[in-house]
Amino acid sequence: MNKHLLFKALALFFPAFLHAQEPHPCGTAPVIDPWLLEYKQHPEQFATARSFDTLYAGVQVHLVARNNGTGRFTVERLLDAFCRLNLDFQPAAVQFFLKNDWTTPNNTNWYNHSDIPEGIEMMFENNVPDALNAYFVGDPAGNCGYNLPYAGVAIAHQCANPDDHTWTHEVGHALTLPHPFIGWEGKVYNFAVPTPDTLTYDYTYFHSTPDTIVPAPLDTALVERLDGSNCGIAADLFCDTKPDYLSYRWNCDNNGQSQVTLKDQNGATFKADGTLYMSYADDDCSNRFSDEQIATLRANLLTQKTAWLHPGAPYPDISGAPALLSPNGGETVPAVDIPLHWSPAPGATHYLVQVSRFSNYVVKNYDLVVTDTTFTAATLLPNYTYYWRVRPFNYGHTCASFTENASFYAIPSSSVGGLATDDNFRYYPTRLSPGQQLTLEIPADWLNQTAECRFFDATGRLVWQTRLTPGAEKITLSLPSDEWQAGIYRMVWTNSTVSRSATLFCTGGQ
Ligand SMILES: [Zn+2]
Known part of the structure; x- marks a missing residue:
């Protein structure tokens, strides 16, 4: 769903909706992971981390509810969201599997957490080792999602619809991919203002380890130029992701590009690329990781997250539908x-x-x-x-x-009848309308025994009979009850070992 447009539509028809807050696309503050820096500066050290095999990575899902157990993400939605995650990572030849059953913690303060430290507490209390931990909550601190490099990802239910890519985006962060607009987080790009060469950002909570949470650390990002002259050292460090300065949710044009025009520090104008999962473009726009992003996230898995990996596919395809x-x-x-x-x-x-x-x-x-x-x-x-x-x-x-x-x-x-003896014989309904079938549940030891089934009216007159050999524990009889007068009827079932009778009321067709 296009949440951006939905929000606008709701706000148009329900002004009160304006008081509700559209979630921020992502709470992951800017950070260049030290591993990413090393990877970009010394690619030769990662030569062995190249492979084209599909990588299978374990995910531990946590479905958080309120204290009273309400609000939990449904299994149906989880299956859809996990399917989307795996579809999105298919071109990267990365497939995720659920490492264990999902956990079901009940904690209102985690379910709607107002700040990141509450999310940190949630993750530290529930994380399992050797897997990507993913938390589905009602409100992850006002965001669609965020990633804590040392702990896990949190995703808002409303941003985990079958066509949404928030989970994909946050797993991208977990595998060290920054936003293409890194440095612009929390800042609003303005075409009328000259674009700076550098941006300073605060990455409290988003270090690769938790021991450096305070005080608020600052870092500097180079702003990427359109001509590619600084693409390897500026912004996200990737040369196949265009410059992007848009740190708010935006909708794309038919070519997947921003509708607004941007201008770099040399005055060169361009549009941002909304096809990247790591951008803030609407979910409808994004559909890919770039080649460099794919090489990077795979190298990160193969060198830093080997404990997540399973050799070979842990589960077979599902190759048919149930009947x-x-x-x-x-x-x-x-x-x-x-x-x-x-x-x-x-x-x-x-x-x-x-x-x-x-x-x-x-x-x-x-x-x-x-x-x-x-x-x-x-x-x-x-x-x-x-x-x-x-x-x-x-x-x-x-x-x-x-x-x-x-x-x-x-x-x-x-309206279910049985027999006085403990035969597990049941029949229904006991009040039969014309044309309605009578269902018989047959005890196991009567199966495959030829039986006479007779119906008598209240005067004892035989009105219908059939000979049958029940092969299933449940059979139905089509009685000509529309020809019968309303009243009580007696059914008699006789085989070589038993004879049982039961009564029912027919409403009659006459
Ligand atoms: Zn993000």
Whole structure:
């Protein structure tokens, strides 16, 4: 989503919305990582860090909620965001995998943290070693996200939509990429003012180690010129990222460039490049890391973050979709302990299961992860149609989509009949309308035994019969009940070992 335009639209129609604060794109203050400086100054030392193999890096996700457990990022959104992260890093041949289950801390002060030190505390208390730690919170100190080089990244829920690149941007920082406009953070570029040669910046909290947090350190960045004459030592130190002085969220033109014109210290005019993930251009504009950025982030992984790396792909692709087996097709089921069954998807280790009264899942009765291919919905409100679907994933692959919807109709469990003996035989509904099917749940030891199933009216007259050999634990009968008068009917089930009878009420078609 284009948050920038959405915000403007909301502000137009809801003036009160103006009081809300659009998050700052990124809280990561300017800093040139000492490793990046070394890498740029002595590239020969990193010759062995070149490889074209896909690198697999572990991520530890933390989904933070308020004290009372509310507000947590949903699994569905996490799967989408993680898919986006991996798509964005595909051209760099870097793929991330979830190192462990995501953690679920409850802490309102972390969920909405008002300043970076609270985020530091959150990360120090929850970080796991040997992984990129990523925190999803409601408000990371007024930003869409930020990166602490020694701790992890924090991402705002509202900036982690399926087409957003904040997570990608912050992981870029975690792998030492600066903003292309480094030095301009917190400053507003003005075309009318001569562009300086240098900019001074404050990088409190954003050192590569936590022991130098105070006092506020200052550093100086050279402003990059358009002619490339200082590109290797100015701004982000990359020569294949153009000069960029825009440290606020901006929208691009159709060519992915800034709509405003910039002017360097020599008076040369240009537009900023919005296609870079590390810029502040709208999410709709950005779609790449530059070649030098890719070489750098890979070298950083291969030399500084080897503990994150897994040799080879830790998880296989997901090579198929599950089939929803039952209940399906609007079939009638009692509203208690409803078993949902689906077929496995090759490669999947987990399934996100959703059950809803609404086919668009706007409100969900169930929304949870299982590792099996079955889930029992304990209770649902009866007399409604429900929809359900599953989404297969594993900890390396989260891009598979949901299945199509399956549906069933839940009836009150009071309308389920059983037999006096403890046979696990159930039938429903016990109040049958004309044309409605009767569902029978067959005890296991009756399966594959030929049985006579007869129906008698209240006077004892045989009105219908069938011979069948049940091969499944659930079967349905289509009774000609529209030809029957309203009243009580008795069903008798007889096979070679048992004879059982049960009653139901038919509303009748006459
Ligand atoms: Zn940033």
